Amino acid sequence: MLTLEAVEIRQGAFHLAADFSVETGARVAMIGPSGAGKSTLLDVIAGFLQPTAGRVLLDGLDITALPPAQRGCAIVFQDNNLLPHFTVAQNIGLGARPDLRLDRADRQRVAHAIERVGLTGFEARKPGQLSGGQQVRVALARVLVQRQPLVLLDEPFAALGPALKTEMLGLVDELMDETGATLLMVSHDPADARRIAPRTVLVADGRAEPPCDTGALLADPPPALRRYLGS
Amino acid sequence: MAARAVAIARGAPGHVAAALVAAVILAPVAAVLWRAGGGGWPGPADWAALRFTLTQAALSALISVALAIPAARALARRRFAGRRLLITALGAPFILPVIVAVLGLLAVFGRGGLVNAGLDALGLPGIRIYGLHGVVLAHVFFNLPLATRIILQGWQSIPAERFRLAASLGMTPTDVMRHLEWPMLRAMLPGALMVIFAICLSSFAVALTLGGGPRATTVELAIYQAFRFDFDLGRAAVLASIQLALVTLAALAALRVTQAGGFGAGLDRSLRRFDAETPALRLLDAAVLLLVAAFLLTPMAAIVWRGGAALAGLPVAVWRAAAVSLGVAAASTVLTLALALPMALAALKRPWLEVVGLLGIAASPLVIGVGLFVLINPWADPTALALPVTALVNAVMALPFALRVMIPQLRDTVADFGRLADSLGMRARDRLRLVILPRLRRQIGFAAGLAAALSIGDLGVIALFADPDIATLPLQILRLMGAYRMDAAAGAGLLLLTLSLAVFWLLDQGGRADADA
Numbered sequence: 001m002l003t004l005e006a007v008e009i010r011q012g013a014f015h016l017a018a019d020f021s022v023e024t025g026a027r028v029a030m031i032g033p034s035g036a037g038k039s040t041l042l043d044v045i046a047g048f049l050q051p052t053a054g055r056v057l058l059d060g061l062d063i064t065a066l067p068p069a070q071r072g073c074a075i076v077f078q079d080n081n082l083l084p085h086f087t088v089a090q091n092i093g094l095g096a097r098p099d100l101r102l103d104r105a106d107r108q109r110v111a112h113a114i115e116r117v118g119l120t121g122f123e124a125r126k127p128g129q130l131s132g133g134q135q136v137r138v139a140l141a142r143v144l145v146q147r148q149p150l151v152l153l154d155e156p157f158a159a160l161g162p163a164l165k166t167e168m169l170g171l172v173d174e175l176m177d178e179t180g181a182t183l184l185m186v187s188h189d190p191a192d193a194r195r196i197a198p199r200t201v202l203v204a205d206g207r208a209e210p211p212c213d214t215g216a217l218l219a220d221p222p223p224a225l226r227r228y229l230g231s
Numbered sequence: 232m233a234a235r236a237v238a239i240a241r242g243a244p245g246h247v248a249a250a251l252v253a254a255v256i257l258a259p260v261a262a263v264l265w266r267a268g269g270g271g272w273p274g275p276a277d278w279a280a281l282r283f284t285l286t287q288a289a290l291s292a293l294i295s296v297a298l299a300i301p302a303a304r305a306l307a308r309r310r311f312a313g314r315r316l317l318i319t320a321l322g323a324p325f326i327l328p329v330i331v332a333v334l335g336l337l338a339v340f341g342r343g344g345l346v347n348a349g350l351d352a353l354g355l356p357g358i359r360i361y362g363l364h365g366v367v368l369a370h371v372f373f374n375l376p377l378a379t380r381i382i383l384q385g386w387q388s389i390p391a392e393r394f395r396l397a398a399s400l401g402m403t404p405t406d407v408m409r410h411l412e413w414p415m416l417r418a419m420l421p422g423a424l425m426v427i428f429a430i431c432l433s434s435f436a437v438a439l440t441l442g443g444g445p446r447a448t449t450v451e452l453a454i455y456q457a458f459r460f461d462f463d464l465g466r467a468a469v470l471a472s473i474q475l476a477l478v479t480l481a482a483l484a485a486l487r488v489t490q491a492g493g494f495g496a497g498l499d500r501s502l503r504r505f506d507a508e509t510p511a512l513r514l515l516d517a518a519v520l521l522l523v524a525a526f527l528l529t530p531m532a533a534i535v536w537r538g539g540a541a542l543a544g545l546p547v548a549v550w551r552a553a554a555v556s557l558g559v560a561a562a563s564t565v566l567t568l569a570l571a572l573p574m575a576l577a578a579l580k581r582p583w584l585e586v587v588g589l590l591g592i593a594a595s596p597l598v599i600g601v602g603l604f605v606l607i608n609p610w611a612d613p614t615a616l617a618l619p620v621t622a623l624v625n626a627v628m629a630l631p632f633a634l635r636v637m638i639p640q641l642r643d644t645v646a647d648f649g650r651l652a653d654s655l656g657m658r659a660r661d662r663l664r665l666v667i668l669p670r671l672r673r674q675i676g677f678a679a680g681l682a683a684a685l686s687i688g689d690l691g692v693i694a695l696f697a698d699p700d701i702a703t704l705p706l707q708i709l710r711l712m713g714a715y716r717m718d719a720a721a722g723a724g725l726l727l728l729t730l731s732l733a734v735f736w737l738l739d740q741g742g743r744a745d746a747d748a
Contacts, residue, residue: 046654047653048650048653067653067656068650068653068654068656069653069654069655069657070656075654077650077651080647080648081651083651083666083669084670085669085672086665094655094657098652098655098657098658098661098665099657099658099660099664100661
C-alpha cells in the first residue's frame, strides 16, 4: 500500500497538499488541470523531489528520503526514456542491472520482456530506428524487467495518436494484471482514466483528493474538475 | 530534483583539474611579475615594441573587418553552389598552423612569389612583404574569415520577415542598409574589432617570420628576443608583464562588447533578398566573394604546389620533427580532455569553473613560457623539459575551446537523462560510462581534434625552450626558413598542413562514427 501522509509541497507560490492511500495492486489515474501539480506529486513519490512536510510510505516502510532507485518504484517519463546510443535490448537491460553487466538470467528476463511487449526481432535496433509506439513498448518492457511493486507513468502516451494510445493503455493493463503491481498514472485526458483506472485522484486547487471511483467522478464532476473538463 | 540530477557531477576531480589549470597559468604569471621587479624600467626599444604591437593589431582589426563586411553581406544575400563549403572553409584558419600560412603568403607575396613575378613581367617594381604590411597581411589572412563569420552571424540574426517586409514596402538596397543592416552592424562591429585586436596583440609566429627588426617587433617577439638572444631574463619578464597587462585589458574589453557567439551554428541558412536582385549588386557580390576566396585559397594552393615537389626529398630532420610533433599533440590532446571533462562536469554545479578555463585565453604562451622557465630553472634544465612543457601549455590553451564545446551538450544530457539514471539507480561511474561519455562522443571528438590540431601547429613556447637538438615540425620549418631552404620549408609546410588537417579530421570523425540521434 502506498501512503501519502500529510504531504505538503511548496515551491514559491505553488502549493500542493496530499493525504491519502492507494491499495496494493490498484490502478489509479491522476487528472487535473495543467500546473495543478500532478507531475510534481509524482516526482515526490518517485523521489526526485523532497516534500516540504509529510511522509511517503510504501507497504509501511518510510521511503520519503530514499534515493529514487531504492524506493520500489519504476517510472516511465513523458520523453527521454531511452538512451539513444543503446539498442532496444540494452535499454531494457538497464532495468535489470544499471551498470549493464548482465548475466544469463538477466538476459533471459530481457528476452522475455521483449517478447511480451511484441518487439521480437527488434532487439538490436536503436531508438532512432523505432516508431513512437515501439519506443513506448521498450520503456514498458523495462518496467517489466525492473519488477518493482509500484509503477508510475508520467503521461508517456501524450505524443501518441488515439489508436496507438488505446493500444498502449491496453498493454499496460495486461502487464499490470500479470505483475500485480500498483499503478499510478498521470494524465490530462479523462478518457485514459476511464479506460484502465478504476480509481482516480483529482489534483486541483492546491489539493490532491483521495482516490475515488473514476466512473462516478466523471459522471458527476466536482466544480474544479468541471471547470477543467469544460462541461 | 535538480540537486539530485546534478549529483552526476562529482565535484572533486573537476576542482583538482581547475586548480591545476589555475596553477599552470597563475604561477608563471606570478613568477614573471616577481622577476620583473629586478628588470628595471622599460627602455625605448620596449616602448617601440608596444607601439608596434598596438599599431599592427589596430590596422589588422580594421582591415579585416572592413573587408569582411562586403564578404558577409554577399554570403548573407546570395545562394549559390559551394556556399556551404565556402562558409565551412572560413572556419579552417582556426586549425591552420600559422607557419604554414606564412609560407603560403611568402609564396604568393614574397620575393620570388607570384605577385612579384607578375609585376616583374610587367616591368613594375616589386613589393616587399617584410615589415608592418607583411604582419598586417598575415593577420588579415587569418582574421578576415573570422570577421566574416562573426558578421555573417549578425546578418542572419535579422529575422527573415523584416526583409520580406522591406520587399513588400518597396525599399531600395540603400533603405535596407539604413533601416535593417546598419543597426545590426553597429551592434556587431565593436565586438568583431575588439576580438581581432585582442588576438593580434599576442602575435608571435607572424611577427617572428614577417616582422622583426627594431621597427616591426611585437611585445611577444621582444620577449623571445630578450630571452633567446640577449638572455636578459629580467627584461623578458618586464616585457611579459607589459604583454600580460595588454592582453588582459583587451580580453576584458572584448568580453564586454562581444555578443555571445559560438562556432557559427546555423550559418548555412540563406535567404532570398528581393532588394538585392539587381545585376550591379549581383556582380558586386560575385566579385567580392571571388576576391576573398582567391586571397584565402591562393596561398594554400601555392603551398601544395611548391611543397608537393619538395615532399619526396625532405630531410630526415623534418620527419623526426613530425614524429615529435605528433607525440606532443597526442599528449596535449589527452591532457586537454583529462582536464576538460572533469571541469565540465563540475562546471554544471559551479559555472565559475569555466572561467578558470578561460584564463588560458588571456595569458599569452610566451608569458607563460617565460614564467615556467623562471620557475623550472632553479630546479632542472628547462630545455630538457621543452616537450612536456609545450604539451602542457598547448593543453591549457586548447582548454577554453574544449569546455565551450562540451558544456552545453553535457548540460542537455543531464537535463534529458539525469532522472532516468537516478530512477534506474546508476552509480556515478556507470553514469559516466553508460550515459555521459556516449552522449558526448561528438563533442569529445571535436574538442580532441581542435586540441590536436592547435598543438601540432603551435609555434610558441617550444621556440623559447628548445635547444638545437630538438624540434617540433613548426620549429623545424622556422629553422629551414632561417637557412633560406625555402623549398624544403614548403615541403615541410605541406606535411604540417596535412598532419594538422588529418588529425582534426580523424578525431572529429571518430566522434561522429556510429553516433545516433
